[in-house]
Amino acid sequence: MNQEEQKGLETALKQWERDCQVQQLPSMDSDLGEPVKVVYTPLDTAGQDYLEKIGFPGQYPFTRGVYPAMYRVRPWAMRLYSGFGTAEDTNKRWKFLLEQGNHGVACAFDLPTQMGLDSDHPLAEDEVGRLGVSIDTLADMEFLYEGLPMETLISSFNINAPAAVILAMYVAVGRKRGLSPEKLGGTLSNDMLCEYVSRGMWVLGVEGALKLTVDIVEFCARHMPKFYPFNIRGIIMREAGASMVQEAAFAFANALAYINKALERGLHIDQFAPRISFFFSTGTQVFEEAARYRAARRLWARLMKEQLGAQKPASMLLRFTGTVGGSFYRAQEPMNNLIRGAYGLLANILGGAQGMLHPALDEPFAIPTEETARLALRTQQICAYETGVRKTADPLGGSYFVEALTDELEAKIQEVMNHVEDLGGAASAIESGFMQKAIADEAYRMAREEKDGTRVVVGVNKFADASQERPNLQVHRYNTAAADKQVNRLREVRSQRSGQAVRVALDRIRREADAGQNLLPALVEAVSAYASLGEIMVVLRDLYGDYKEPVVI
Amino acid sequence: MNRKLRILMAKPGLDGHDRGAKVIARTFRDAGMEVVYTGLHQTPEQIVAGAIQESVDVIALSILSGAHMSACRKVMQGLAQKGAEDITVIVGGTILEQDIPELKAMGVAEVFTPGAPLEAGLDFLRKQSQS
Numbered sequence: 295m296n297q298e299e300q301k302g303l304e305t306a307l308k309q310w311e312r313d314c315q316v317q318q319l320p321s322m323d324s325d326l327g328e329p330v331k332v333v334y335t336p337l338d339t340a341g342q343d344y345l346e347k348i349g350f351p352g353q354y355p356f357t358r359g360v361y362p363a364m365y366r367v368r369p370w371a372m373r374l375y376s377g378f379g380t381a382e383d384t385n386k387r388w389k390f391l392l393e394q395g396n397h398g399v400a401c402a403f404d405l406p407t408q409m410g411l412d413s414d415h416p417l418a419e420d421e422v423g424r425l426g427v428s429i430d431t432l433a434d435m436e437f438l439y440e441g442l443p444m445e446t447l448i449s450s451f452n453i454n455a456p457a458a459v460i461l462a463m464y465v466a467v468g469r470k471r472g473l474s475p476e477k478l479g480g481t482l483s484n485d486m487l488c489e490y491v492s493r494g495m496w497v498l499g500v501e502g503a504l505k506l507t508v509d510i511v512e513f514c515a516r517h518m519p520k521f522y523p524f525n526i527r528g529i530i531m532r533e534a535g536a537s538m539v540q541e542a543a544f545a546f547a548n549a550l551a552y553i554n555k556a557l558e559r560g561l562h563i564d565q566f567a568p569r570i571s572f573f574f575s576t577g578t579q580v581f582e583e584a585a586r587y588r589a590a591r592r593l594w595a596r597l598m599k600e601q602l603g604a605q606k607p608a609s610m611l612l613r614f615t616g617t618v619g620g621s622f623y624r625a626q627e628p629m630n631n632l633i634r635g636a637y638g639l640l641a642n643i644l645g646g647a648q649g650m651l652h653p654a655l656d657e658p659f660a661i662p663t664e665e666t667a668r669l670a671l672r673t674q675q676i677c678a679y680e681t682g683v684r685k686t687a688d689p690l691g692g693s694y695f696v697e698a699l700t701d702e703l704e705a706k707i708q709e710v711m712n713h714v715e716d717l718g719g720a721a722s723a724i725e726s727g728f729m730q731k732a733i734a735d736e737a738y739r740m741a742r743e744e745k746d747g748t749r750v751v752v753g754v755n756k757f758a759d760a761s762q763e764r765p766n767l768q769v770h771r772y773n774t775a776a777a778d779k780q781v782n783r784l785r786e787v788r789s790q791r792s793g794q795a796v797r798v799a800l801d802r803i804r805r806e807a808d809a810g811q812n813l814l815p816a817l818v819e820a821v822s823a824y825a826s827l828g829e830i831m832v833v834l835r836d837l838y839g840d841y842k843e844p845v846v847i
Numbered sequence: 848m849n850r851k852l853r854i855l856m857a858k859p860g861l862d863g864h865d866r867g868a869k870v871i872a873r874t875f876r877d878a879g880m881e882v883v884y885t886g887l888h889q890t891p892e893q894i895v896a897g898a899i900q901e902s903v904d905v906i907a908l909s910i911l912s913g914a915h916m917s918a919c920r921k922v923m924q925g926l927a928q929k930g931a932e933d934i935t936v937i938v939g940g941t942i943l944e945q946d947i948p949e950l951k952a953m954g955v956a957e958v959f960t961p962g963a964p965l966e967a968g969l970d971f972l973r974k975q976s977q978s
Contacts, residue, residue, distance in 0.1 A: 405860075405861035405862060405912060406861065408861075409861050409888075411861075417860075417861065417890070418861075419917065420860075420914040420916070420917040420918075421860065421861055421912060421914050424912060424913055424914060425912055425913070489863070492863075492865075493863045493864065494862075494863020494864075494865065494887040494888065495863055496863075533864075533866070534864075534865070534866045535866050535870075621866070624961075624962060625960070625961035625962030626962045658941070658961040658962070659941060659943065659961060660913065660941070660943075734866075734869045734870075734873075737866050737869065737870050738869070738870050738873050741870045741874075741965050742965070744965070745964070745965040745966065754962070769943065772913055843886045843887060845884055845885070845886035847856075847869045847872045847873060847876075847882070847884045
């Protein structure tokens with residue numbers, strides 16, 4: 295647009311605003327509370343250099359997507375977060391989900407496993423197998439994968455504090471089947487910082503946790519080329535209340551903390567950056583969420599190339615799994631969650647997600663049943679095969695509104711990242727409670743808005759139907775027999791293994807930690823001797839100390 | 848009653864989902880109550896001891912893992928052992944309707960399930976302190 299055209303357009307726009315009394319129209323804000331215009335025009339994207347800022351899918355700066363074909367060759371990976379009871383229970387559910395057309399499995403661990411406690415620990419009482427599968431020893435991991443092809447099945451593990459132990463078990467089971475680590479694909483969340491910010495599944499102090507994170511990254515860079523050693527979890531913070539901007543900015547800040555440690559270890563950025571992936575949560579504000587992903591992709595590519603000196607294009611890609619965060623679902627009229635999920639899914643796909651982990655409609659109450667899990671998958675399959683959303687890459691690209699939003703959100707994410715940097719980086723911003731407080735403030739703001747009705751939730755604060763009875767859902771119920779079975783198996787394993795081999799292996803962990811070595815080989819030996827996850831975590835706590843929470847509300 | 852109501856907001860057990868606990872704690876605080884928040888991963892013993900030490904009127908337990916039965920039972924037993932049954936206990940979280948009668952039989956004063964309005968707990972405590 296030349297100057298003359300721009301002038302002409304400005305005049306025409308002013309005229310239109312007068313003629314239509316646009317100023318009198320109701321004002322509307324974005325999810326972040328910023329005013330949204332009645333309409334967007336080429337003036338909002340004037341001066342934007344197409345090739346520099348938008349470009350083509352699969353090319354720098356990747357605004358339009360990380361791969362040229364996007365969803366043409368195949369749709370996004372559809373997975374369901376799943377795990378409960380014993381390894382056999384979960385193995386059975388996984389097989390059911392794979393038969394229904396899920397691509398790979400996303401393993402949910404129970405709280406004791408996530409907290410590094412064995413199932414017979416007093417603090418594990420009433421939690422074993424409740425929210426995920428219970429893993430104590432290699433024996434459980436063997437049952438988990440029974441009859442499943444580890445060499446082709448893509449597994450993702452939602453585990454942070456004991457991530458290194460779980461990876462060691464995965465490697466050890468592979469080895470028993472004659473599969474070397476090179477052959478194993480999958481993803482480990484291995485994002486400890488998000489736990490300190492939001493979900494509280496912490497064990498070790500920050501320094502010790504970062505050491506193990508980087509051990510995993512280094513081990514994978516050298517021995518597991520098909521494996522994604524960390525999956526940075528914005529979602530954990532979004533679900534605690536972070537805004538869409540905070541989610542992206544804090545996730546990037548956390549990622550930078552790991553990257554900087556890995557670089558200090560002597561790795562080159564291109565050795566591990568192609569294996570970095572993210573996991574974000576998406577709400578139902580379709581255009582804002584999609585624009586945020588476009589903005590995040592561009593920002594990440596710039597950061598990797600210009601700030602961190604990545605040379606491989608694969609290092610610059612923001613690959614992410616999206617989900618519709620359970621916090622966007624409501625208990626009232628739970629069937630409505632199916633619709634919320636579908637819109638959030640659309641936002642994810644318009645935003646260019648590589649995978650989706652779609653929540654089931656009963657998320658506010660319990661983990662899913664087979665029926666609700668199937669509906670969550672069907673929602674994705676209908677989107678992929680019946681809506682035409684896969685036909686062209688980045689269908690929102692070039693929209694005056696979406697391009698303007700993309701610029702605006704990119705600047706906002708950068709602003710929050712700069713603030714974290716000024717505080718000394720992610721670890722400092724977490725140890726001082728800054729991120730926690732910022733997120734709690736947002737959560738409170740949203741709760742107040744929902745209370746006063748400015749944030750509309752259908753069936754809750756608008757069109758609420760008082761005559762609706764409490765939902766009569768058949769929800770998943772916790773099976774205490776599974777917990778008993780789990781504890782018995784752990785005892786059996788302890789009685790059958792060689793105590794001497796376990797002691798030797800645990801000593802090796804201590805020795806190699808003292809020598810500052812990468813602990814993964816020692817961990818593989820320990821789990822292969824059937825040392826339990828809890829026993830190993832005790833050793834690591836002795837070595838690295840516990841975390842102390844800065845309590846903020 | 849002139850004295851400000853004192854509340855211990857507590858997260859028992861391993862569950863680390865504290866969004867609700869923090870939002871409700873602020874709601875109480877903004878309504879003029881005094882709120883002490885325990886932070887995560889508290890044992891029932893720590894919660895009972897904390898409540899007595901802070902001389903609170905109310906313990907508000909937040910549990911989203913589904914392990915509310917055992918956690919509530921242990922807190923109620925702990926209070927009884929210390930002779931602190933006068934402390935009102937309320938609980939919120941992912942609790943199914945069918946669990947409510949048993950929780951109330953243990954002595955829990957009120958239960959807030961998914962979908963409860965933001966100020967449901969506040970309204971309950973205000974009504975209770977007037978009666």
